[in-house]
Amino acid sequence: MSMFKPLLALLALSWLIQSADAQSNKYWVYFKDKPLAAVHEPEKALSPAAIQKRDLLAVSRWQWTDVAVSPDYLQALAAAGASVEVASKWLNAASCHADEATIARIRALPFVAQVTPLGQPLVAARKPTTPENNRKEFGLAVKQMNATTLIDRQLTAKDVLIGVIDAGFYGASSNEFLRYLFEQNRILGIRDMVSPRRRTDFFNVSETSSDDHGTTVLQMIAGLSPDKKQYGLATEAKFYLARTDHGDREFRAEEDYWIASMEWMDSLGVRIINTSLGYAQGFDNPNENYSPEQMDGKTTAISRAAHIATEEKGLLLVVAAGNEGSTYNWKIVSAPADVQGVLSVGATTPNGIKTFYSSTGPDFLPYLKPNVSCVPQVSAGTSFSAPMITGFAACLIQAAPDKSAKEIIKAIEQSGNLYPLGNNFIGYGIPNAAHALKILQGEAAGKTHQTVKAKESYLIAKQAKNDELTAVFHKSNETKVVAQEVPSGNKNGFLIKKHKDAARTTVLIGDELWEILWE
Structure with missing residues (x-):
């Protein structure tokens, strides 16, 4: 190597x-x-x-x-x-x-x-941490995405090369859900860009309070318990791991580490890269903060490199959309989630609407961000939604290895429960594994939807089953959400009332979609 x-x-x-x-x-x-x-x-x-x-x-x-x-x-x-x-x-x-x-x-x-x-150069005190094995059951995200279909068809991302760029992988070699990766030699290479001389202690010594973040991400992609209970979908993939982020400090100076790691992974034949890192604001030196207008997919160096990766190298980049959705002066996705060709992933609640913190797509982009969303597998944060989509995508690559990254992304988007009525809150919604596989086989994409016109309210005479998602997105135009809600139905169905700032409203009830145009 x-x-x-x-x-x-x-x-x-x-x-x-x-x-x-x-x-x-x-x-x-x-x-x-x-x-x-x-x-x-x-x-x-x-x-x-x-x-x-x-x-x-x-x-x-x-x-x-x-x-x-x-x-x-x-x-x-x-x-x-x-x-x-x-x-x-x-x-x-x-x-x-x-x-x-x-x-x-x-x-x-x-x-x-x-x-x-x-x-500025990275100079910071180092804080020791203790690794934590997360024991949350593998379930809700898989149920949302109908990903048991992948498991039933024995799609495990077998031998797909996956790269993970994160803040650290402390404790990964001793994590009970990841130990099998080491026993089966599925960790093919490691790189610590923050402390380049570290190799033997890459998994065993912590320098910052976030050094186990990548370990949790890896568990969400490929976790498998000793009794074969899955915590991730890509249980037979192979991995390259890179640490590019100093967890206790925030600097633009780390972006080159991310770019270098991506180039390294591409040179080794990696098909898909997961990263939870994003660069926007909150830097230790406020002068390094970006402006929202710079999240245009082409201004930052990290976004320009991501564009090269997706347009020239055939890489499938899965990027967490960011957790600034409730930040007063920001709200939108961060770089490199702003790049058109990357698969940007937001976070939903169990009910299928956007979590309060998940970053939204900016108004000025001519394309939709985020691309898709799902419920985080553990805790909170788009960092733990993206790995579920990475495992999902890796299984699709196994099913159709000759399909390009763009074709895989298109299948994931078109399998979303909001497609084709995507919005800047959760993109095309929650992907469906069975639908995505059919799309890759050449079957028609997406579901049909009804477009109706109404003035102040509209009654959808349909009952929802107990386990069906129901969601309403009020929009000022085709994609910009001004309000969202989980609707309450009764024996007559769902009465959807016009929001004061809405020109149209998307309604999801189970597998059916409506687009209400307010007159």
């Missing part, structure tokens, strides 16, 4: 060097060009598994974004006084630590296209 190790790993600096450089900040340095010698040799940049994946999905073996950053340019940055940390071949850029005088010299270099601040 070492022969495919990206240049960024060789350039990563130690934690101590970062911490000592108190006067420096972190920057992205973008280059104007690349060395194009030997560009038709993908085997120098990709593993056999990656080449096999590209051939299967009819993705070009060689791409300009696979060519490494010029070593001469990196040496020139070092000669100018910068400490290079990550070289991104996709962005044709390098992140580095430097003071203002050094950055002035770098800006003057003839091959430098742009220099942008990335943030």
Whole structure:
């Protein structure tokens, strides 16, 4: 595996060097060009598994974004006084630590296209934590998504390569629901971008209070108890794990770690990546906060890299939508969940409406975000909804390995219980495994819906079964929700009343949909 190790790993600096450089900040340095010698040799940049994946999905073996950053340019940055940390071949850029005088010299270099601040160095106290094995039963999310269909058909994501990028995997090797992954050698590779020298203690030593977050996420994707009770859907997948987030601090300076890890996973043939990380606001230095308008899928470096991953590399990225839905001055999805091609996942209540915290899609995007939603498997947070969708998607890849990431996403969206009447609260709603499998087999997508017109109220003369979801989304236009509710029915059915700010209302009762246009 070492022969495919990206240049960024060789350039990563130690934690101590970062911490000592108190006067420096972190920057992205973008280059104007690349060395194009030997560009038709993908085997120098990709593993056999990656080449096999590209051939299967009819993705070009060689791409300009696979060519490494010029070593001469990196040496020139070092000669100018910068400490290079990550070289991104996709962005044709390098992140580095430097003071203002050094950055002035770098800006003057003839091959430098742009220099942008990335943030301050990571310097923080480390807090020990104790791993916790979550014993919540595997059930509600699976029931919502009709995912027992996958289990009944013995779809377990067998040998699908999954990447997980998170804040840490402390305790994973001793977690009773994940131990089998280690016993069966299903953890193929690990990378700690925050503390690059850590390898033997990757699973056994905690540096921050969030170092077991990725362990819980992994359990939601692939957890299996010793008595074969499932806590995740992808129980026969194989995994690459990367830690890119310092759990006790928030910096833009971690975005390059995420990008580097994604490039690493792609080079190894990973088909699907799950990440619970998002970048928007709440940074330790408020000057690093993004504005809502920058969540447009193309402004942030992390979103630009995610766009390359989905449009050029054939990767299926599953990204938690974010937990800012109730934040007064934000509310919307964070980067990279804002990218059109990623599968952004929101969180629902058990009743199937949006949780108060789940981030919504911004008004200015010409596409729908989030894409789908489901109830979190444990606790709260879109971090624990996304892994359920990742396992779901990995099983679909096993069922139809030649389908592209876009085709898998389309099947998941079209199987949603709100399709085609998606909204910016929960996207196309909760996916249905049986429907998704049929869609991948070429059957008609989605359910029919009735469009009706009404003035002040509309009676839907239908009774709901005890276990059927019922939900109402009042909207100001086709997708923007202004209010949601779980309707109360009686023997006559459901009386839907017009919301004062609504131009239309979507009503879900079991498997049936109505769109009421208010006159």
